[in-house]
Amino acid sequence: MLQDQVWLATLAGIGAIALGFLYAIARARSPGDGQQVQKRAYAVRRWWFFALLLGGIGATWASLDPFPLPLQYGPDEAPQVVRVVGHQWSWQLSGNRFTAGVPVEFLVTSDDVNHGFAIYGPDGRIVTQTQAMPGYTNRLIRTFSQPGRYRVLCLAYCGVAHHGMAAEFEIVAAEERSRS
Amino acid sequence: MSAASPVMHPESESLGRGERIAVNFYVVSGLVVFVLMMLLGLVMRMAQGTWLDVGPVLFYQIMTAHGAGMVGAASIAASAVMWFFLRKYVRLRLAPFVANLVLFVLGAVAILAATFIGQYAGAWTFLYPLPVHSMGLWSTDAAALFMLGYLLIGVGFLLFYLDAMLAVVRRYGNLGRALGLQWLFGGEVDRAHPPAVVAATMVIITNSLGILAGAVVLVMCLINAYFPSVALNALLAKNLIYFFGHVFINETIYMSVIAVYELLPRFTGRPWSVSRPFLWGWAASTVMVLIVYPHHLLMDYVMPHWMLVMGQVISYASGLPVFVVTAYGALTNIHRSGIRWDMPARLVILSMFGWAAGIVPAILDGMISVNKVMHNTQWVPGHFHFYLLLGVLPMILAFMYHLSGSRSGARESAGDRVAFFVYLAGGLGFVLAFLAAGHASVPRRFAVHLPEWMPYDRAGSVGAMLLIVTMLVFTARIVAGLLKAPGDGAAAHAVR
Numbered sequence A: 001m002l003q004d005q006v007w008l009a010t011l012a013g014i015g016a017i018a019l020g021f022l023y024a025i026a027r028a029r030s031p032g033d034g035q036q037v038q039k040r041a042y043a044v045r046r047w048w049f050f051a052l053l054l055g056g057i058g059a060t061w062a063s064l065d066p067f068p069l070p071l072q073y074g075p076d077e078a079p080q081v082v083r084v085v086g087h088q089w090s091w092q093l094s095g096n097r098f099t100a101g102v103p104v105e106f107l108v109t110s111d112d113v114n115h116g117f118a119i120y121g122p123d124g125r126i127v128t129q130t131q132a133m134p135g136y137t138n139r140l141i142r143t144f145s146q147p148g149r150y151r152v153l154c155l156a157y158c159g160v161a162h163h164g165m166a167a168e169f170e171i172v173a174a175e176e177r178s179r180s
Numbered sequence B: 001m002s003a004a005s006p007v008m009h010p011e012s013e014s015l016g017r018g019e020r021i022a023v024n025f026y027v028v029s030g031l032v033v034f035v036l037m038m039l040l041g042l043v044m045r046m047a048q049g050t051w052l053d054v055g056p057v058l059f060y061q062i063m064t065a066h067g068a069g070m071v072g073a074a075s076i077a078a079s080a081v082m083w084f085f086l087r088k089y090v091r092l093r094l095a096p097f098v099a100n101l102v103l104f105v106l107g108a109v110a111i112l113a114a115t116f117i118g119q120y121a122g123a124w125t126f127l128y129p130l131p132v133h134s135m136g137l138w139s140t141d142a143a144a145l146f147m148l149g150y151l152l153i154g155v156g157f158l159l160f161y162l163d164a165m166l167a168v169v170r171r172y173g174n175l176g177r178a179l180g181l182q183w184l185f186g187g188e189v190d191r192a193h194p195p196a197v198v199a200a201t202m203v204i205i206t207n208s209l210g211i212l213a214g215a216v217v218l219v220m221c222l223i224n225a226y227f228p229s230v231a232l233n234a235l236l237a238k239n240l241i242y243f244f245g246h247v248f249i250n251e252t253i254y255m256s257v258i259a260v261y262e263l264l265p266r267f268t269g270r271p272w273s274v275s276r277p278f279l280w281g282w283a284a285s286t287v288m289v290l291i292v293y294p295h296h297l298l299m300d301y302v303m304p305h306w307m308l309v310m311g312q313v314i315s316y317a318s319g320l321p322v323f324v325v326t327a328y329g330a331l332t333n334i335h336r337s338g339i340r341w342d343m344p345a346r347l348v349i350l351s352m353f354g355w356a357a358g359i360v361p362a363i364l365d366g367m368i369s370v371n372k373v374m375h376n377t378q379w380v381p382g383h384f385h386f387y388l389l390l391g392v393l394p395m396i397l398a399f400m401y402h403l404s405g406s407r408s409g410a411r412e413s414a415g416d417r418v419a420f421f422v423y424l425a426g427g428l429g430f431v432l433a434f435l436a437a438g439h440a441s442v443p444r445r446f447a448v449h450l451p452e453w454m455p456y457d458r459a460g461s462v463g464a465m466l467l468i469v470t471m472l473v474f475t476a477r478i479v480a481g482l483l484k485a486p487g488d489g490a491a492a493h494a495v496r
């Protein structure tokens, strides 16, 4: 799960920085030749600066290709389309049962203030999200593989009952859907 | 000032009577607001964990006051850092500095009155159209009073920056030369050019622009509040607000970091001189802080996608000068230096760690694909409290300890030392609890939490309690030092 990767990368990054600090702090008290220290430190710096630069370019490329957001113009594309409107303080969805394995297109907007349309999976973790903004419609396309109950929470503060603004929909397996 | 040798303690830091009183007021008001807002923060965290019973109406008022109050207090305290060190190199006037504080206090009173009397709870980001769409919970007047408070504070800062800008131009000819742009591509860098001037010039340029954008959108919102037929474009308002908000909060770091450049050399005996990489880092940051803000709008899919890509790329790039120039520079400065540890030095090193480490979760969240599952979870307060609590605040406290110590001549006590390590432990616990909650998809800005989220809330509350206790120790020590009879202003130099 993406969240776990991000969490581990964060802990690793913070840990590496902490080690660098502990190293320098442990050697801070013993005096040495400042010029010498600086010269060596700058020589080392060149290398890890280039490493960060190259790593950054690689990560940027990998994370943007394919582009993580759907095209926002053009006709509806997914076989299942649902219109979502946020209100203070409830969600209005034009459908609440979709088939697993088939793309669902959410057309998300708001009737009053800004809301955040976040989909929580059956395990209670965020699957994906977009904003619900008055005057605009954000198009979110998602193929759900796991059947079950999904919850929608509002993730953009919208006033005093913001935390209570929830909705639900169901993803059913394809064979079950054709039977019913 | 001679241009030949690197300058460590260029001129006396002694303060005239009026200056001393003004700085004391800055320090004391900064500390008082910090402590009060920390208490409000603790109340929120305990409410989320149901250790305290706070209704949602009050919770969101507190959230609004905490956000605005903390950003304001950090800015005002950081501007004292900038003023204190910059005035050694250029002639700053006292009046704009005092006006800034007076307008800040007036603005803070307006903001507190709007939230706790007018019940305004539209959050410190006043995102249009929420302030004028409360569903009857607060009045248009309360929202307007809140925004008026912001305008007052903004005007104060603009006066202060205008004075600083004139002073810098008078001394260096123009802002570009103060930034050291003439040395970017060649020529011999004047090693005596003060890092404080470079940082302050960057802040003067960028924060003036940020505040002007903020003023524009505030005036637009105020007009709309009383003439609703003049509707605003919600996406444009959001762009302006996040441009302003991002720049304004980040400038607290860029102002406070001056304390790092100025203070650390006094404890290591090694100068921190400008170099070509240093100047490149600051020149790049000047541009980047202005164009990185779309990383707040990654989930607004209708934004031009090139802007979102820019937000992601610049988020990463903004981290590089911090790692490569400032944090690494600080470590190089202390490495085998025979440093003599004292509170300002400890706090400076902590601040470098907090800033650099806090950037890691921030950069990751600045990626569009990650933002889809982390945006507006507690991951966000996790990373910004990381570099505010463990970065900016230690920079500010380092300055305050320096100021108070140079006046009283006091060195760090065992109590200071214990408080320092407890602050570090409490701070790490507090921010890691937020990050862990974000990893588990706990939303930010929720007055009410699910039972399975509460362990994070309670762990965070314990961290917050430690932070507050130690902050009280710091406050008492600093204020006691300031109240001592003014000693020799040059004592600061004798520290070493």
Ligand code: HEM
Pocket (backbone or CB within 6 Å): B037, B038, B039, B040, B041, B042, B044, B045, B063, B064, B066, B067, B068, B070, B071, B074, B123, B124, B125, B378, B381, B385, B388, B389, B392, B393, B443, B444, B445, B446, B464, B467, B468
């Ligand atoms: C003991 C210290 C602190 C505690 C206990 C604390 C607690 C909190 C809590 C509980 C929240 C709301 C989290 C949520 O969205 O669920 C919050 C938000 C925030 N805090 Fe802090 N905080 C502390 C220090 C600071 C400092 C030092 C700053 C800035 C210099 C700061 C700036 C903010 C801002 C800007 C927000 C966002 C408010 C919003 O979402 O509208 N905090 N804090």
Ligand SMILES: [Cu+2]
Pocket (backbone or CB within 6 Å): A114, A115, A116, A154, A155, A156, A157, A158, A159, A162, A163, A165
């Ligand atoms: Cu909401």
